[in-house]
Amino acid sequence: MLALRRALQGCTLSAAVFRAAAPKPTLSIRLMSNTKDDGQFKTWKPLAPTLRQRRMASRKDLHKGGPVRELTVAKRRTGGRNNTGRITCRHRGGGAKRRIRLVDFKRTVPGPQQVIRLEYDPGRTAHIALIRHMESGEMSYILAPAGLKPGSVVQSYMRVSLDVATGGAAQQLGAEEMSVSERMEAEARAEAQADIASKVNVEVGNCLPLKLIPIGTTIHNIGLNPQGRGQLARSAGASAQLLFTAPTGLAQIKLMSGEIRRVPVDACATIGQVSNANHKHEKLGGAGARRRRGWRPTVRGNAMNTHDHPHGGGRGKSKGNKHPRSPWGKLAKGGKTRHSKNPMLVRGRPRR
Numbered sequence: 001m002l003a004l005r006r007a008l009q010g011c012t013l014s015a016a017v018f019r020a021a022a023p024k025p026t027l028s029i030r031l032m033s034n035t036k037d038d039g040q041f042k043t044w045k046p047l048a049p050t051l052r053q054r055r056m057a058s059r060k061d062l063h064k065g066g067p068v069r070e071l072t073v074a075k076r077r078t079g080g081r082n083n084t085g086r087i088t089c090r091h092r093g094g095g096a097k098r099r100i101r102l103v104d105f106k107r108t109v110p111g112p113q114q115v116i117r118l119e120y121d122p123g124r125t126a127h128i129a130l131i132r133h134m135e136s137g138e139m140s141y142i143l144a145p146a147g148l149k150p151g152s153v154v155q156s157y158m159r160v161s162l163d164v165a166t167g168g169a170a171q172q173l174g175a176e177e178m179s180v181s182e183r184m185e186a187e188a189r190a191e192a193q194a195d196i197a198s199k200v201n202v203e204v205g206n207c208l209p210l211k212l213i214p215i216g217t218t219i220h221n222i223g224l225n226p227q228g229r230g231q232l233a234r235s236a237g238a239s240a241q242l243l244f245t246a247p248t249g250l251a252q253i254k255l256m257s258g259e260i261r262r263v264p265v266d267a268c269a270t271i272g273q274v275s276n277a278n279h280k281h282e283k284l285g286g287a288g289a290r291r292r293r294g295w296r297p298t299v300r301g302n303a304m305n306t307h308d309h310p311h312g313g314g315r316g317k318s319k320g321n322k323h324p325r326s327p328w329g330k331l332a333k334g335g336k337t338r339h340s341k342n343p344m345l346v347r348g349r350p351r352r
Contacts, residue, residue: 040278050286057278063117071141072099095294098122104140105229107156107207107268111135115152118144125236127275143221145204145272154205158268204272210251211265217242220274223267230268237277257349
């Protein structure tokens with residue numbers, strides 16, 4: 001027995017040799033993402049209760065970096081206070097820092113401009129596009145219409161039509177009040193306008209005056225005066241339809257609300273619908289997302305005291321048999337707020 005024990009001790013392997021001979025365990029790690037982006041919406045794995053219902057519009061095709069610094073300005077916040085420090089706009093304050101993107105709403109620079117990339121803009125619901133002039137190299141931001149992609153070429157025909165638009169006053173004169181030279185000038189101007197209308201390119205992203213756009217076209221970023229910037233149909237998914245136009249006078253457009261209104265025919269408009277149409281289906285999920293956007297909590301009126309709100313005071317959830325009102329006594333639901341009619345309005349939006 002002693003001899004056998006000594007024989008086994010002589011045959012023992014060292015620890016280093018044993019580790020070299022033993023098979024190494026393989027460790028396989030699967031990296032699982034907590035988000036899912038199907039091209040329309042981005043959803044989150046419910047690691048927290050606020051993420052279960054969170055749903056945001058997809059941004060996988062947008063630029064991942066920051067904006068062009070020269071095309072932005074700093075945004076100074078006030079927290080809803082005026083110059084005396086008193087709150088004049090409730091429920092504002094905090095939030096992430098932002099920079100305002102300088103978007104070109106006039107589109108007066110002529111010539112072809114190439115789309116460099118699409119970007120996210122924290123100051124609006126729509127996406128913006130960075131474009132570069134193919135001749136001068138100047139860069140600017142515009143509202144990105146739906147379907148616009150990097151590499152596309154857009155143009156503005158506003159500067160070309162300005163020379164033709166200067167004859168509107170002469171054409172409004174009666175034939176008996178116009179001299180021969182004025183009549184010939186008006187005819188030449190009309191021929192020039194017809195020539196321009198035959199050469200313009202009505203494609204998505206191009207900016208034209210309303211008099212050069214075919215009837216029935218979907219448009220956005222519509223101006224309200226000939227020399228002004230676009231003011232109508234600028235939010236995500238917004239658009240309007242051109243119902244009537246003419247060489248001079250007023251055009252008629254139909255907004256998404258159903259309202260039909262008049263607009264000068266020399267005002268600007270961009271072809272297409274505004275991008276990010278899925279914005280209306282977004283769900284923030286939790287209150288923290290609202291706080292990061294600069295919104296503070298809202299307190300219900302019937303939870304306040306009597307001197308703080310018309311709905312305040314009383315025992316329980318009582319409003320004192322009053323119609324819903326604002327903290328300053330104005331009717332909050334269905335009350336009349338307009339006292340004069342808009343002369344440019346043809347038909348108002350449908351009311352409930």
